[in-house]
Amino acid sequence: MKLFQASLYLKVLTRYHDLFPTDPLNVLISLAYNEGEREGFLFTYRDMLGELISDSGAWSVAQGTSNFTLTQVITFLQRYGGRCNYYFSFDNDFTDRGFANNIANQVKIDELNARFSKALNESNLAELKQIIIDNEIVCPISGTRNWTDVRQFNLMFSTEIGSTLEGANKIYLRPETAQGIFVNFLNVQKTGRMKLPFGIAQIGKAFRNEIVARQFIFRMREFEQMEMQFFVQPGSELDWFRKWKEIRMKWHQALGFGSENYRFHDHVKLAHYANAATDIEYKFPFGFKEVEGIHSRTDYDLKQHQEYSGKKMQYFDPEKGESYVPFVIETSIGVDRMFLQVISAAYSEEELKKEDGTTDMRVVLRLPSFLAPVKLAVMPLVKKDGLPEIAEKIVHDLKFDFNCQYDDKDSIGRRYRRQDAIGTPYCITIDHQTLEDQSVTIRYRDSMEQERVQIKQLTDIIKEKVSIQSLLKKL
Numbered sequence: 310m311k312l313f314q315a316s317l318y319l320k321v322l323t324r325y326h327d328l329f330p331t332d333p334l335n336v337l338i339s340l341a342y343n344e345g346e347r348e349g350f351l352f353t354y355r356d357m358l359g360e361l362i363s364d365s366g367a368w369s370v371a372q373g374t375s376n377f378t379l380t381q382v383i384t385f386l387q388r389y390g391g392r393c394n395y396y397f398s399f400d401n402d403f404t405d406r407g408f409a410n411n412i413a414n415q416v417k418i419d420e421l422n423a424r425f426s427k428a429l430n431e432s433n434l435a436e437l438k439q440i441i442i443d444n445e446i447v448c449p450i451s452g453t454r455n456w457t458d459v460r461q462f463n464l465m466f467s468t469e470i471g472s473t474l475e476g477a478n479k480i481y482l483r484p485e486t487a488q489g490i491f492v493n494f495l496n497v498q499k500t501g502r503m504k505l506p507f508g509i510a511q512i513g514k515a516f517r518n519e520i521v522a523r524q525f526i527f528r529m530r531e532f533e534q535m536e537m538q539f540f541v542q543p544g545s546e547l548d549w550f551r552k553w554k555e556i557r558m559k560w561h562q563a564l565g566f567g568s569e570n571y572r573f574h575d576h577v578k579l580a581h582y583a584n585a586a587t588d589i590e591y592k593f594p595f596g597f598k599e600v601e602g603i604h605s606r607t608d609y610d611l612k613q614h615q616e617y618s619g620k621k622m623q624y625f626d627p628e629k630g631e632s633y634v635p636f637v638i639e640t641s642i643g644v645d646r647m648f649l650q651v652i653s654a655a656y657s658e659e660e661l662k663k664e665d666g667t668t669d670m671r672v673v674l675r676l677p678s679f680l681a682p683v684k685l686a687v688m689p690l691v692k693k694d695g696l697p698e699i700a701e702k703i704v705h706d707l708k709f710d711f712n713c714q715y716d717d718k719d720s721i722g723r724r725y726r727r728q729d730a731i732g733t734p735y736c737i738t739i740d741h742q743t744l745e746d747q748s749v750t751i752r753y754r755d756s757m758e759q760e761r762v763q764i765k766q767l768t769d770i771i772k773e774k775v776s777i778q779s780l781l782k783k784l
Contacts, residue, residue: 422577424440432461465516467480487639511537515531527598538638561601564651567654570654581609582604582609584605588600588601591650600647604639612634655674673729676734683733685771686736687703688736688737695744696744703737716728729754738752749767
């Protein structure tokens with residue numbers, strides 16, 4: 310099931326001055342990544358189910374409104390009396406920007422990290438402010454030390470539901486999609502006749518009241534989230550946590566954007582439900598940032614739903630002959646963030662030297678072939694001599710298996726450049742030799758090399774190269 314497929318064709322985030330319309334090619338990349346993740350989960354572990362449409366209100370029982378907050382301070386410019394646009398987030402910036410590493414002595418670094426972690430976990434806002442003062446942390450934008458008091462900001466959107474204003478109830482848009490899985494845990498387990506360990510994966514919309522939505526689509530208030538909850542026996546969760554760290558890192562590295570550009574970042578402050586947590590970070594043009602979170606959520610969520618609903622959320626283990634509430638390992642990905650990662654990694658500008666000695670600039674989007682919105686372009690060399698008719702027949706035969714484009718405008722070189730810019734991995738050229746032996750030229754985007762193949766071979770050749778199976782075999 311593809312959720313929100315139609316609405317993605319014009320995706321507008323209501324953020325006053327930050328509007329992000331998504332064109333059809335971007336949508337196709339996102340949908341291809343969604344499908345790749347779904348296939349990847351099902352391929353990686355046999356006992357994996359998906360997908361559920363989750364109840365947007367179900368999360369509130371397990372999470373509560375007070376647990377979705379962000380601890381931040383703001384710099385004020387003393388000289389001008391105005392506010393700097395920089396928000397220092399203790400939850401992210403303290404470790405991400407390496408403020409502690411500015412201290413030369415490793416012992417002092419460890420002491421500072423321990424002090425910071427203790428204050429953050431205890432929500433000791435005065436101590437956090439004192440850490441800033443004691444270590445003379447400077448705003449990287451304004452260069453001042455004029456920080457406001459440390460405050461916690463609510464990350465949830467509230468609204469009201471009800472037929473009349475007087476009888477309306479306050480509700481919240483879900484800040485995560487996981488709770489629908491927990492609510493339906495027993496239904497899925499029993500109808501699917503699943504035994505532990507097994508997982509449930511889903512995709513859906515989530516909303517967070519980001520104080521500063523920034524870095525283009527990296528941090529947004531409305532986003533699409535892909536999550537997997539993997540249910541395990543109590544006591545085995547940390548082993549499975551380590552295993553899923555390895556599995557998910559292999560998936561990201563298999564995309565082909567360089568293993569050196571990925572790293573793990575363990576959480577200093579654990580969420581209220583977790584006993585272990587890490588992020589997989591990618592080296593964006595603006596630094597290492599999270600692309601996926603992996604958490605050991607313990608049995609917190611299921612026990613909360615059990616307590617407030619009055620319904621048991623226990624799994625009966627036939628091998629042990631006893632019932633218990635499973636522990637949960639979670640992986641969570643923001644689709645929009647992954648889209649940004651893919652685009653920033655794939656975009657390239659190359660300077661090419663022509664035969665006459667002059668240079669030319671080529672813009673190329675080196676997308677993994679299974680993510681490319683257009684799999685191949687079919688081009689007649691000229692618009693006469695029956696070549697367009699052959700090209701149109703090839704498009705007609707291949708369009709049932711691949712998203713194809715027919716292009717006969719401008720020179721063949723310009724057509725190649727257009728396809729390079731949108732990431733089309735293969736171009737098929739029909740020329741006069743095609744009339745003689747039914748062969749065509751297939752041109753490869755990344756190397757720009759060309760080879761001659763028979764028309765009847767195209768389906769098998771392209772299918773092998775653009776299939777998600779080629780990626781899954783690397784896992």
